[in-house]
Amino acid sequence: MKKVLVIGAAGQIGTELVQLLVDKFGQDAVIASDIKEDAPSALKAYNYMPLNVLDGESLTNIVKEHNVTEVYLLAALLSATAEQQPKFAWQLNMEGLFNVLDLAKDGLIKKVFWPSSIAVFGPTTPKNNTPQHTIMEPSTVYGISKQAGEQWCNYYFEKYGVDVRSIRYPGLISYTALPGGGTTDYAVDIFYHAKKYGKYTSFVNAETRLPMMYMNDAVRATVELMEAPAEKIKIRNSYNLAGISFTPEDLTNEIRKHIPSFEIDYEVDFRQEIADTWPDAINDERAQKEWGWKQQYDLKKLTSLMLEKVDTDAI
Ligand code: AKB
Numbered sequence: 001m002k003k004v005l006v007i008g009a010a011g012q013i014g015t016e017l018v019q020l021l022v023d024k025f026g027q028d029a030v031i032a033s034d035i036k037e038d039a040p041s042a043l044k045a046y047n048y049m050p051l052n053v054l055d056g057e058s059l060t061n062i063v064k065e066h067n068v069t070e071v072y073l074l075a076a077l078l079s080a081t082a083e084q085q086p087k088f089a090w091q092l093n094m095e096g097l098f099n100v101l102d103l104a105k106d107g108l109i110k111k112v113f114w115p116s117s118i119a120v121f122g123p124t125t126p127k128n129n130t131p132q133h134t135i136m137e138p139s140t141v142y143g144i145s146k147q148a149g150e151q152w153c154n155y156y157f158e159k160y161g162v163d164v165r166s167i168r169y170p171g172l173i174s175y176t177a178l179p180g181g182g183t184t185d186y187a188v189d190i191f192y193h194a195k196k197y198g199k200y201t202s203f204v205n206a207e208t209r210l211p212m213m214y215m216n217d218a219v220r221a222t223v224e225l226m227e228a229p230a231e232k233i234k235i236r237n238s239y240n241l242a243g244i245s246f247t248p249e250d251l252t253n254e255i256r257k258h259i260p261s262f263e264i265d266y267e268v269d270f271r272q273e274i275a276d277t278w279p280d281a282i283n284d285e286r287a288q289k290e291w292g293w294k295q296q297y298d299l300k301k302l303t304s305l306m307l308e309k310v311d312t313d314a315i
Contacts, residue, residue, distance in 0.1 A: 002029050005068045007053050007100070010034035012188075013115070013169075015042040015177040017072060017219045022046060026224065029276030031066060035075070042177055045057050047258060053096035063108050065287065070111040070226065073100045079119050079274050081144040081181030088307040093145035097152060104162040112164040113226050116150050116238035118211055119143035120168060123277045130279040132286045139277050150237035157236035165225050166238035167218075173302055174215030175309040183274045187212050187251060189315075190264075191303075194255050196312035199263040203271050206264075209280040213243030214297035214305070228291040234285060244299050245281040254303040 002025055009018050018032045027286035031044045038050035051058055053075045062068065075096050082089030121130060122137040122176050138147050146168075156162040171184025179185045186202050187210075193200040221241055225233070246254075254263045287293035296307075 006072045012179040034172045056099045072113040073101045078182040079142040086141040105160045116168045120147045154237040170211035170243035183271045192307040192315045214302040239287045242284040
């Protein structure tokens with residue numbers, strides 16, 4: 001019987017992924033876990049267990065006790081926070097991954113999902129239509145951990161037959177849980193500020209083009225990848241997903257179609273430097289060809305949904 005454990009479930013991706021997994025496989029098939037002792041409000045309706053992914057013993061106990069078959073490992077420090085705490089970011093992002101990969105290697109779980117990111121790319125990567133296989137010289141701690149993690153995933157697949165699958169997420173845009181510590185967070189914050197105050201100060205400049213994706217597409221991609229027959233998954237480090245590429249200026253113009261008086265100004269900080277090393281637009285032909293990936297949300301659709309749904313009391 002399928003039993004899914006989502007680690008780091010209280011975060012931006014986890015809250016929506018858990019919901020989708022429960023809708024698809026039923027309440028009893030999903031355990032949400034996070035470092036917080038009590039379930040956050042978005043996860044109250046689901047099976048919840050506190051878990052620190054660095055505590056390998058507790059992780060093994062949960063897996064054995066509940067006959068877990070698949071793990072989605074989402075616990076990580078993102079790009080901006082990782083620059084502030086490099087050693088801890090490396091520890092969390094890498095040891096957490098090893099703890100889970102080793103469970104699969106030992107035959108305790110059957111399948112692993114591990115998220116990578118556009119942060120694996122760096123200043124020497126071709127910026128436009130970035131191919132699946134290309135130069136990857138990341139210049140952030142987060143990017144280095146994701147690049148190394150990708151190689152470990154591939155290694156565990158090649159050497160030990162571990163069924164591990166991964167996506168290089170673009171910046172993710174959603175309204176259920178606020179993102180924390182990323183460089184692409186501006187593209188979420190802007191909606192809360194536009195709706196509540198009619199203005200926003202962006203920490204990246206008007207021309208910063210980055211690949212982004214609406215969360216519904218991201219979690220659907222995740223589950224579609226995990227449910228695809230193993231023989232279709234030809235890439236075991238991580239798949240490019242293109243999403244939608246836009247700048248703060250493009251987003252402002254789209255928001256103004258709903259809030260004509262919306263104002264934006266710019267006070268760039270260290271996150272500009274990170275954003276400048278990432279691609280403008282990504283090529284995801286392989287995901288389309290190999291497991292049938294198809295995006296549904298464009299900038300117009302995500303903007304009107306975000307403006308309708310964001311809860312301005314959350315900021
Ligand atoms: C970040 O900005 O750090 C993340 C990412 C692109 O992985 N959203």
